[in-house]
Every structure is written in C-alpha cells, then in structure tokens.
Amino acid sequence: MAAWGERLAGVRGVLLDISGVLYDSGEGGGRPIAGSVEAVARLKRSGLRVRFCTNESQKSRGRLVGELRRLGFDVSEAEVTAPPPAACRLLQERGLRPHLLVHDEVRSEFDQIDTSNPNCVVIADAGEHFSYRNMNRAFQVLMGLADPVLISLGKGRYYKETSGLMLDVGGYMKALEYACGVEAEVVGKPSPEFFRSALRELGVEAHQAVMIGDDIVGDVGGAQRCGMRALQVRTGKFR
C-alpha cells in the first residue's frame, strides 16, 4: 500500500460528506464526530480547497448549516453542494412540474418551481412523511402519467442518527420503481453529474480532488467513477 503522501499527491481540493463524517444527525441537532471540527479547520488552514458534498435532502441547506455551525464547524451555505438545487435546475431545464414527496423542511427549496398539474414525482428523504398515504399518492401520480418520471434525491440505503440506523430515501425509491415499473433518475451522489457540479464549484479537476465519505457506494464508488480519489471513514454508517 502506497504511503498517504503518495496517494494524495497532487490533490488540490477536498469534498467532504457531512452526515457520518462531520456529525451524526439526531435529536437536539445531532453530535459531532470526534476530531471532525478541528479536521475541517485544519483542512481550510492548509490551503486546500474544501467543499461539502451531501445527499442531505431532509433539511434545507440553511437549517443544515445552522446545525453544523452550532456544533462548531466552519461552514457556510455557499460551500454546500446538495441535491435540491440540482433537482430544481433539472426540473426547469426539462419543463417538469413535480409532485413533491419531501420533508416539510425542504419544501421551501422548491418555491420557484411550478408544481401544478404534476408530470413527474420528486422523492427525497421524507422521514416521518413517508406515510402510506403519501407513498400511495406519489404512486398514483406516476401511474396516471403516460411517461412516468421519478426523480430521487440520492439513493442511500440508510444513515446513522444518534439514536441508531435510519432508513434513507433509497428504499422508498425502490418501492416506487417496483410498484410502477419505472427506473428513477438519481440527483445526488453517486450520480456523476452531481460530482461534476461539485467539482466545478470547488474549482479543481477530478484528478486533483479527493472525496471523503462513509458510504462505499454513494461516496467512494461514485467519486472514483468520476476519476477522483476517495477515502472511506470508519464513522457514520460504516459497519
């Protein structure tokens, strides 16, 4: 195994996952992972470009950044790449009007989007809003479309909260895919387009960047397929 110095040679920018790397979310705003506040501060002092690349789709970026800052992290909203803005760009480019199956917290991210007479469904980590009634409504919208379009903000299997492992959006995406006979389009990690937009915002090329995350598929696999290097931490959902 090559030494760390060699493996990270030429790196100019770092993409950091948030949940499971910086903190575990949960009651009362969650809990930072030991050493992570200082690690972010050191990365920033080092001269490397740093950006936060998350699949968080249950909270608005404002709320997420507020929680992280209260925990001591040096992070601003402008430094965060998250699925909702990417989804809004995609919806507008393609003239799609979504039925939203999302958490109330993140609904405001879609304020500028026309949601009348839906011609697609957008699903995000809706948490407690994944009721049978809400799932059935999304299912019925899709079944009523001649050309059903399902857009999923990430496809994570689960994440870790301070109280334990929690189902993420991926399972619910699979449920709608199966029931409706469709394949979802994923906006967020591990979608290559999502990593590429994070790299543009970071201002470095793929070969100059390293992704640090706790998800072997979403973070590590996705980044590597884009030509980036990747490190998996042993915190968060790592088992």
Added chain:
Amino acid sequence: MAAWGERLAGVRGVLLDISGVLYDSGEGGGRPIAGSVEAVARLKRSGLRVRFCTNESQKSRGRLVGELRRLGFDVSEAEVTAPPPAACRLLQERGLRPHLLVHDEVRSEFDQIDTSNPNCVVIADAGEHFSYRNMNRAFQVLMGLADPVLISLGKGRYYKETSGLMLDVGGYMKALEYACGVEAEVVGKPSPEFFRSALRELGVEAHQAVMIGDDIVGDVGGAQRCGMRALQVRTGKFR
C-alpha cells in the same frame, strides 16, 4: 388460438383469485365485479372443484369471507388458501420468531406464534400501518440480526380498490431488501410451494387445474410455472 373447450380439456379444479376477480375491495366492504357472484355459483354447480387462492394479507380470512358472503358469494373460510397460515407453518418448522409488520386485522392469525426476541421479520400488506416508524423498526430488527430473514406475504405491486390503485406489499418488501441487502422469501403467489399447497387442498393435480386471476406475474406466471393452466381476467388491476 385453440377453442376454449380444447384449452380446458381435462380440467377438474379451478383456483380463483379473489381481489380483482371476484370483487374490488374498498370502503364499505367493496363491490363485486359484474357477473362474478353468478360465475362462482355456476362453477360450483358444474361439478368442478373450486378453491379460492388469494394473497390477501391485510384482513383475516374470517373477515374476508364475511365481506364476500355479504356481497352474495358462496364461499367458506375452509375454501380459502391465504398466506398467513402458510407463513405460520413455515415459522414453526424453522423455529422462527417474527417481528410482525402487518395490519392489526391480520395479527390474530399469528396468535399461536412466539414473537419474543425476534429472529426474523414478517411483512404483509399493512396498508396505513406502513408508517416510517414501523418500516424503520422492521429495518432495525433485520440490521440487528447476524443472519437476517425477511418473509413477505406476497409481493404484489398494487391492487385495485373501489377508490383507485393502491400500493401492495411488494414495494415495501423491495424497500427492506434494498436497505438491508437481503432477499425476501415470498409466502403466497407466485411461490410454487403456495400453489402446490392450494392444489393439495383442491385435491387435483397441476395439469388438471386452472388458475383464474388478474395479475400476470402473481397469478398467471406463478401457476404456469407449476404446470397449471391459467387465465387472466380483464378486471381488477388489469390495464
């Protein structure tokens, strides 16, 4: 295409699906499908053996039969093959103690089963009980097992109620499969073992039986793989 007489030559027994073939379930006990009450009566008068083979897992057989009788059908509980009793046999044979993610209506079917200290999860069409909290609890039980076992009562994509199409257990099964990285064991149609037990109860061989249903996978495909003939009706979920 062969004439009906030829195609049904040698048939001695008929397995009838219930939902979408005899009736559409829904508010107030549902609605019979036109002609089906008389069709069951004629089949029974014809001397053919008749049995009802359903994936219904949201109601107890007693409740289901009560609803059908009120709609005018000649059917008794002893004539119905349904997943819960088959699941109970499987659990007892293998010493499995289930965590039940099922509708309250069907919980009584598992009264004789030890549910302490669960070592598997049984999922059925739980309807409104498919809350995020209940799904997450089932997920956490599975993730806590060294050798996770997920048993699904059917794997239907959806069914038709009088108010419209409704998500069936299959999607929720897929959600848990994906989140936990397991493959569910299906008890109910299209499982060959389930069809074979219905044939034993009917008292005829596979080549002497015809399955009549509205589900191309669960009813028609499953029966044909067991050597039976099958007919798909154009009612129920047929689109």
